[in-house]
Amino acid sequence: MHGEIAPGQALTLRGIGKEFDVSMTPAREAVRRLVAEGALFLSSSGRVSTPELTNDRIEELAALRALLEVELSSRALPRAHMALIDRLQSINMTVAEMVTKRDAVGYIRSNLEFHRTLYLRAQAPAMLAIVETVWLQLGPTMRALYGRLRRTEPPHYHKLIIAALKAGDEPGLRLAVRSDVTQGLRMLVS
Amino acid sequence: MHGEIAPGQALTLRGIGKEFDVSMTPAREAVRRLVAEGALFLSSSGRVSTPELTNDRIEELAALRALLEVELSSRALPRAHMALIDRLQSINMTVAEMVTKRDAVGYIRSNLEFHRTLYLRAQAPAMLAIVETVWLQLGPTMRALYGRLRRTEPPHYHKLIIAALKAGDEPGLRLAVRSDVTQGLRMLVS
DNA sequence: CATACCCCCATGTGATCACAAACCGCCGTT
DNA sequence: AACGGCGGTTTGTGATCACATGGGGGTATG
Structure with a gap:
């Protein structure tokens, strides 16, 4: 929300987990929530990134x-x-x-x-x-x-x-x- | 969305999983998404139900x-x-x-x-x-x-x-x- | 008969694992 | 020099498990 991540920046579940010292499971839940809110973009292959808006x-x-x-x-x-x-x-x-x-x-x-x-x-x-x-x-x-x-x-x-x-x-x-x-x-x- | 579930109806991850023949993991992700969208209510103890609107x-x-x-x-x-x-x-x-x-x-x-x-x-x-x-x-x-x-x-x-x-x-x-x-x-x- | 307490079981959480797919860099070819 | 194919490795997915917690039903007491 505050623009700390650039548009199009890729994120990985394991990377997020490591950053916050949790396993993949909570990272996945957080990512899924943000995807549901439109804050993150989920590619067809399941990769996650910040959206690049048209x-x-x-x-x-x-x-x-x-x-x-x-x-x-x-x-x-x-x-x-x-x-x-x-x-x-x-x-x-x-x-x-x-x-x-x-x-x-x-x-x-x-x-x-x-x-x-x-x-x-x-x-x-x-x-x-x-x-x-x-x-x-x-x-x-x-x-x-x-x-x-x-x-x-x-x-x-x-x-x-x-x-x-x-x-x-x-x-x-x-x-x-x-x-x-x-x-x-x-x-x-x- | 179509009102198939009554307000206040409780749901369980294991129950949802069984209903759709998947494990708890996909059920959890679906529930978290719906909670993020306000479609489901997550109690402080983590129990999930449809919301009872004021x-x-x-x-x-x-x-x-x-x-x-x-x-x-x-x-x-x-x-x-x-x-x-x-x-x-x-x-x-x-x-x-x-x-x-x-x-x-x-x-x-x-x-x-x-x-x-x-x-x-x-x-x-x-x-x-x-x-x-x-x-x-x-x-x-x-x-x-x-x-x-x-x-x-x-x-x-x-x-x-x-x-x-x-x-x-x-x-x-x-x-x-x-x-x-x-x-x-x-x-x-x- | 009503109420309160307590214990057991149902339930959510987070971790880990096996697997499949897809991405990326390297190498060869043209 | 540019392009295409290939393999290793990263990545997401779904399942399962151990554990802690909270809820509900049953029992005992007033």
Whole structure:
């Protein structure tokens, strides 16, 4: 999810087992779960690797993020009190720090934490779980992008999201979330 | 997915293995996958059963269906030619037949086939996969409802969906799909 | 007759093994 | 120099086993 593994990277059950000091059996179960969630790709011969997404697939996953995350933010809005907004602002400082440090994995991790923190307030666990599987599918690809990207400014749309939350402005929030989600992924399409 | 198993029904790895003439290992992998998709519930002690959904969870899954299936139908609309509409009408006759036969499992199966046939035209495999995991989560609960239900009339909203497809009426299609999805699940909330 | 306790058995977990398939690198040929 | 065939080795699969744990039924007690 955080892009620690490059797209197309091959994994072996014995290798995973050795890495975590377990036998093949738990490694297999974990891999099967991740395959079920679309986070890993299972070739017809049973070999496992991170997926290499096509442009079409990236666009579709971005559309899913937009659809679901806009809904989640909308549901979180009435429950968003000052403590939450403070917490979002604090996380956003970490995001900015990761940007200046050019830490792609740290950026993705803190960026997703920003979104997750907001969506947790929506009280919609099934919806959040689905969004997280989408993040999981995009992880390796997002890293490949942000690794290339030479950006130094912190995320602009996060500030809009926070402002809309403060103002209780639902249309503004929906637009800001949609823009934030779409913006990063639009440049993914090579 | 088709409601062949009641909510809360317990399953054992050895039992599943015996049922399909395999050892525990493939049964475990299948169960883990279904747990990952939310189709099965894994207790803290590792026991496996179909989930017993709370009202909140049912409402959330219904909202997900509405959100995603409306989008899928909207994307399918420009590609929906006469052959597809004919096929939908044919499936809809099967649905009606299942209703008169009071065959709950057959009704759920053909109803989902109706929806899947339409959504396949959307060319959005990731979105369709997610919708199917939602169907999977609702399967046992839907059966428990439709089993109680004493309905004899075929689904009204399916006709509206077909009419909107014929007319190329996108707002009408979105409304009809949303109504069809919501209607059945609204009465689930006891 | 109801309730609580306890023990045995059913059940999941993780490890290991035998086997088949497929991948990869090497060598020969053209 | 490029391509194709071949064999060794890596890899996934399914089965089986030993073990720990939790659940349910039976029994004893109030």
